[in-house]
Amino acid sequence: MSTILIIFCVLAAVTVLTAFLTIFSRNPIHSALYLVICFFSIAGHYLLLNSQFLAVVHIIVYSGAIMILFLFTIMLMNLNKENEVHKPRITRLGAIVSFCLICLVLLAVFINSKPIVGEYISTGEDYQSIKVLGKVLLNEYMVPFEFASILLLVAMIGTVLLSKKEKTEK
Secondary structure: OOHHHHHHHHHHHHHHHHHHHHHHOOOHHHHHHHHHHHHHHHHHHHHHOOOHHHHHHHHHHHHHHHHHHHHHHHHHHOOOOOOOOOOOHHHHHHHHHHHHHHHHHHHHHHHHOOOOOOHHHHOOOOOOOHHHHHHHHHHHOHHHHHHHHHHHHHHHHHHHHHHOOOOOOO
8 A cells, every 4th residue: 555545544544533523513613623533634625736826725724724713612612511402303314315325325426426537637737726716716716705705794794693692670
């Protein structure tokens, strides 16, 4: 086995393991820490693909900024086990069924997908370059780029509204 393949297998195992630990951990702070480790291992995958700029941006944006927002949200929501509402069994069953259906759809899409050939491969443009990446993001993908920024803004507003406590009248 080559060194690259061994590194890939280790990174893949760490990514999958920490993703599951993020989901199944009872403590929200531990979940956030597992998510940070998962983000760093995904950045390692980017480095294996020789995309250093994307790896650095991923670490700065996700492991830095987004995780700080997650931790603020966890601290502001004051998640206590006494106040936690237990969900009925039908809700859990619905979540499991939805998860299985989404997995089946994704599996069908991956099985029926075809490799990309044609104009994307033959152009020979270097998408590693920051200049080319900026032009592509702000020209061809301007609308999805703006939708992502609006989604982050709505998430921030939602976090503030969820964290506000109602005033009790005396």
